[in-house]
Amino acid sequence: MDEEPTKSLWVRIKGSAGAGDIIVGVCYRPPDQGDRADEALYRQIGAASRSQALVLMGDFNHPDICWRGNAAEHKQSRKFLECTDDNFLLQVIEEPTRRGAMLDLVLTNKEGLVGDVKLKGSLGCSDHEMVEFRILRAVRRAHSKLATLDFRRADFGLFRDLLGRIPWGKALEGRGAQDSWLIFKGHLLQAQEQCIPAKRKSSKNTKGPACMDKELLGKVKHKKKAFRGWKKSQVTWEEYRETV
Secondary structure, three states: OOOOOOOEEEEEEOOOOOOOOEEEEEEEOOOOOOHHHHHHHHHHHHHHHOOOOEEEEEEOOOOOOEOOOOEOOOHHHHHHHHHHHHOOOEEOOOOOOEOOEOOEEEEEOOOOOEEEEEEOOOOOOOOOOOEEEEEOOOOOOOOOOOEEEOHHHOOHHHHHHHHHOOOHHHHHOOOOHHHHHHHHHHHHHHHHHHHOOEEEOOOOOOOOOOOOOHHHHHHHHHHHHHHHHHHOOOOOHHHHHHHO
């Protein structure tokens, strides 16, 4: 079967002595793109992610993705999130790029490789924001802006108290499953902001967490694949549990 064509371009920037190459990808994913083209794009992303340094940018047309909560409403958007998770990609855009939606993304597999991200207004008749950023050849450890939640300093007592004050019966009355989830997630994130501080992650010249060697990466991907299979009733719960 022929590979479904995708609207993407990939280039390799040769590194100087002592520095590795950088793979740079530019992609446009049409809003009506089908599953076959999506899968072809995911295979390209997976192959490019095996490089030591990847920067992928473009308009992916997934406005329903909540990058902060790593959640999405539509099936195709959830598949895209699975692709980024499986390949340990970091998404660095934090503001909407078109009419309140975050359509244009910049992804990388190396913390600290992309910096100084700015939105610069629209160009000509375009209704998208221009995104300006720098690819940092020498990864700067001390200036990483990527943050993670610091659960060691979390106030879980206050967290439970804040969620316990919400009249859930009234808040969710007459709501469907999707609306109820969005309401719950909104309150959860608000409580998270108040109770769980963020901390900057230390940059390292490695792809993904330092503890993630090739064997462990393979096991994580196998576990995620088994979980997706269980959700689709392709494997039993017992089979999934054996992989955990």
